[in-house]
Amino acid sequence: MPGGRLTYQDRQRIEQALAAGTGYAEIARELGRPTSTISREVGRNGGPGGYRATAAHRATVHRARRTGPIARPPVEESIGYGRDPAAVRDFEQQFVAMMVQSGFPRMTARVLVSLFVSDSGSLTAADLVARLRVSPASVSKSIVFLERIGFVTRQRPPGQRRDRYAVDEGLWYRAWSLRVRVFQTWADAAAQGAAVLGVDTPAGDRLQLMGEFFGLVVSDVERITADWQAFLSARAANANATANAAGQL
Secondary structure, eight states: OTTSOOOHHHHHHHHHHHHTTOOHHHHHHHHTOOHHHHHHHHHTTTHHHHOOHHHHHHHHHHHHHHHOOOSSOOOHHHHOTTOOHHHHHHHHHHHHHHHHHTTOOHHHHHHHHHHHHSTTSEEEHHHHHHHHTOOHHHHHHHHHHHHHTTSOEEEOOTTOSSOEEEOOTTHHHHHHHHHHHHHHHHHHHHHHHHHHHOTTSHHHHHHHHHHHHHHHHHHHHHHHHHHHHHHHHHHHHHHHHHHHHHHHO
8 A cells, every 4th residue: 555564565566676677766656655665675675686575575574573563453353363463464465466466456356355364254344444454435446346246245234234245155156157157148149150150151160169168168167166066065064963963962
């Protein structure tokens, strides 16, 4: 976040920019930071020729352990069970970086990762704003996107006035189901195009192959989702059996 502490992703971008010969001022503009922040960061972590994002981030975590926690509101789901808060933060930042590289907007990735690492699996918009130290509008935009692709569900617990946004074991099933409909639409459109253009023409043959490919994808996704549902059912049955056995002791 501009003006806040450098994140692991910021340090990766600094490393890449230095390798490309980019100057401190330009790096600072790209990250929305003062030039002095970049020069200090690089200067105390190996200089322009020796700066490495992972080493710089570990050094910062080490300093934070000696001088106090990194300035970010703690979340009980992240620090419970005897966890190392610094290790949790480091994992979160690496997880966000992976999701960004996979095509997620950075803010959306941060929101989704926050939900993933919470033991409850759900947070309110206010929780996310406080945790990520961003504007309510940023969180709202990310939530709308995540709801649209089926990664997040909206819940209103009885007696509560605020919605909670949740991830659960059904997330992947819902996400895949949405994609099945998309893939089936592509397969149908390709088959229609092949019929219109003629399957014995180059364009028609190309569309026919496209339709056959997405038809196979749909079949595979349907098989995977069925296997997943069976796995969840077996898992729930085992959990119930274990709970019943424990109750009889």
